[in-house]
Amino acid sequence: MSATRGLEGVVATTSSVSSIIDGVLTYHGFNIDDLAHYASFEEVVFLLWNGRLPKEQELKQLTEELASYAEVPQGVIEQMKMYPLDKIHPMAALRTAISILGLYDTEADDLSEAANRRKALKLQAQVQTVVTAFSRIREGKEPVAPRKDLSFAANFLYMLKGEEPDEISVNAFNKALVLHADHELNASTFTARVCVATLSDIYSGVTAAIGALKGPLHGGANERVMAMLMEIGEVNNVEPYIMNALSNKVKIMGFGHRVYKDGDPRAKHLKEMSKQLTTITGEPKWYEMSVKINEIVTSEKGLLPNVDFYSASVYHSLGIKHDLFTPIFAISRMSGWIAHILEQYSNNRLIRPRAEYVGPEKQEYIPISQR
Ligand SMILES: CC(=O)SCCNC(=O)CCNC(=O)[C@H](O)C(C)(C)COP(=O)(O)OP(=O)(O)OC[C@H]1O[C@@H](n2cnc3c(N)ncnc32)[C@H](O)[C@@H]1OP(=O)(O)O
Ligand SMILES: O=C([O-])CC(=O)C(=O)O
Numbered sequence: 001m002s003a004t005r006g007l008e009g010v011v012a013t014t015s016s017v018s019s020i021i022d023g024v025l026t027y028h029g030f031n032i033d034d035l036a037h038y039a040s041f042e043e044v045v046f047l048l049w050n051g052r053l054p055k056e057q058e059l060k061q062l063t064e065e066l067a068s069y070a071e072v073p074q075g076v077i078e079q080m081k082m083y084p085l086d087k088i089h090p091m092a093a094l095r096t097a098i099s100i101l102g103l104y105d106t107e108a109d110d111l112s113e114a115a116n117r118r119k120a121l122k123l124q125a126q127v128q129t130v131v132t133a134f135s136r137i138r139e140g141k142e143p144v145a146p147r148k149d150l151s152f153a154a155n156f157l158y159m160l161k162g163e164e165p166d167e168i169s170v171n172a173f174n175k176a177l178v179l180h181a182d183h184e185l186n187a188s189t190f191t192a193r194v195c196v197a198t199l200s201d202i203y204s205g206v207t208a209a210i211g212a213l214k215g216p217l218h219g220g221a222n223e224r225v226m227a228m229l230m231e232i233g234e235v236n237n238v239e240p241y242i243m244n245a246l247s248n249k250v251k252i253m254g255f256g257h258r259v260y261k262d263g264d265p266r267a268k269h270l271k272e273m274s275k276q277l278t279t280i281t282g283e284p285k286w287y288e289m290s291v292k293i294n295e296i297v298t299s300e301k302g303l304l305p306n307v308d309f310y311s312a313s314v315y316h317s318l319g320i321k322h323d324l325f326t327p328i329f330a331i332s333r334m335s336g337w338i339a340h341i342l343e344q345y346s347n348n349r350l351i352r353p354r355a356e357y358v359g360p361e362k363q364e365y366i367p368i369s370q371r
Helices: 032-038 041-050 056-069 074-082 090-103 113-138 152-161 167-180 187-196 202-213 221-232 235-247 267-280 285-301 307-317 322-346
Strands: 018-021 024-027
Touching: 024 032, 024 041, 032 167, 041 056, 041 152, 041 167, 041 322, 056 113, 056 152, 074 090, 074 113, 090 113, 090 202, 090 322, 113 152, 113 202, 113 322, 152 167, 152 322, 167 267, 167 307, 167 322, 187 202, 187 322, 202 322, 221 235, 221 285, 221 307, 221 322, 235 285, 267 285, 267 307, 285 307, 307 322
Parallel strands: none
Antiparallel strands: 018 024
């Protein structure tokens, strides 16, 4: 028995939710490039959960169901107000609030298909209400209630800022949600599947997944990309900063990937969006700095940008606080986690691999008084 570090290359399950084959990402066989161009996030949610694109009536029904579940119980809001607001990261707040949502759901432990479907809708609808409510509460403002007439993407920006967003922002945010929705057996999705494979409930599965997404080697990288851009400050500082970091073996956030060695197919869409949005906001430097970092890291290390790199300047241009970048990832990835959780339940077996033991053997127990 010998271990593979980080389970690299290990095929741990079958799945029909999404695939990465020869560097091409598909959701249920639909190329991410087509979905990024044409699909609404709601359509992608339907696709991930049902394995096919919705007909008009089905999309309308899903949109209405998401809207009807979007308000969170008042108790969840009241508890958020009691969090140590000035000390906590929104990902920690989200992890806790999603777990608390489970306390308010009388069906939490009902694993029937019908109850799981309702919980899926509630979680997908409520995750962005929680993120935006937390963001406002910590600023001393009241949360803004979701609106039934707005799309999922528009509702996020509306609840965050309290005013109706413009079309360019909504389209950009929708595309970002589509691009982040699922990604085969990434660390947070694997975490969710391991959790529910014990026949634990959906709330436990997605709470565990949020914990895994939070780390800087996974979803937490996008916030750190923006921190790096802010620290560098301007294009002329890019080269000395990056060369110094690389020579000190500091990892450049937003580069490299366990699976993609020839580039992440989502990055080009975000790069284009970054160019467009930073031009509109009159702050092209964030795009220009990103491109320069990209050139240096690729030529020096052969590393290419992943989904987290250009998304940083995209979200910044949408006027979103930097520590909300990873919660936004969670809002989108909720759809993928749920699809994988439902797939896991439908063909479940406990996930329990082995460890190769490398510790000492045949130790003699010595009473504490003689140690
Ligand atoms: C949505 C997502 O989760 S996408 C990933 C988001 N995470 C990041 O952007 C964080 C930065 N990137 C990384 O840490 C890595 O590339 C990962 C975690 C994404 C993939 O990691 P792995 O497949 O385990 O590669 P690993 O970390 O072993 O790196 C292999 C080599 O490339 C180097 N390397 C990998 N990524 C980077 C990077 N971003 N900057 C500098 N060097 C890097 C490593 O230092 C290592 O070098 P060595 O062999 O000389 O020690
Ligand atoms: O697949 C991974 O390892 C990480 C990733 O890009 C994602 O979750 O979107």
